[in-house]
Amino acid sequence: MRAVMASAALLASEVAIAAATPAASPVATPAAAPGSLGGQLAQMVFGLLLVVGLIFFLAWLLRRMQGAAPKGGQVIEVIGSRAIGPRDRLLLVQVGKEQILIGHSPGSIEALHVLAEPVDVPASARQATPEFAQRLMELMGKDQKDKQ
Numbered sequence: 001m002r003a004v005m006a007s008a009a010l011l012a013s014e015v016a017i018a019a020a021t022p023a024a025s026p027v028a029t030p031a032a033a034p035g036s037l038g039g040q041l042a043q044m045v046f047g048l049l050l051v052v053g054l055i056f057f058l059a060w061l062l063r064r065m066q067g068a069a070p071k072g073g074q075v076i077e078v079i080g081s082r083a084i085g086p087r088d089r090l091l092l093v094q095v096g097k098e099q100i101l102i103g104h105s106p107g108s109i110e111a112l113h114v115l116a117e118p119v120d121v122p123a124s125a126r127q128a129t130p131e132f133a134q135r136l137m138e139l140m141g142k143d144q145k146d147k148q
Contacts (some may be wrong), residue, residue, distance in 0.1 A: 079121050
């Protein structure tokens with residue numbers, strides 16, 4: 001009888017200990033934890049903003065580095081440009097001391113004429129920027145005349 005009482009007491013103590021300790025919870029996944037969805041979303045948005053900011057910073061830096069490059073060392077210079085169709089252009093190009101009239105179309109570029117005497121072009125007319133790009137630069141506050 002003593003053995004039965006001892007076993008009952010041992011069983012009762014084990015039940016009491018098991019009731020007193022919290023049950024082991026299953027491993028919680030990060031998505032199951034409360035509030036972690038908002039944290040993950042904030043982390044993702046912050047990372048996205050960081051990457052976009054880095055892209056804009058590198059674009060700004062590249063633009064500054066290109067603007068600082070000396071432009072006087074170019075051998076080939078486009079003196080003038082004229083659109084003769086929706087996709088066709090005439091270009092007056094100076095290579096060294098020689099000027100060449102070039103026809104440019106989507107499928108080809110051809111030298112049309114090499115000028116015996118170079119055409120004297122005023123500095124204001126030397127701009128070969130297309131009209132749309134020129135207007136866009138003016139709207140953005142970057143006047144092309146300041147760069148020359």
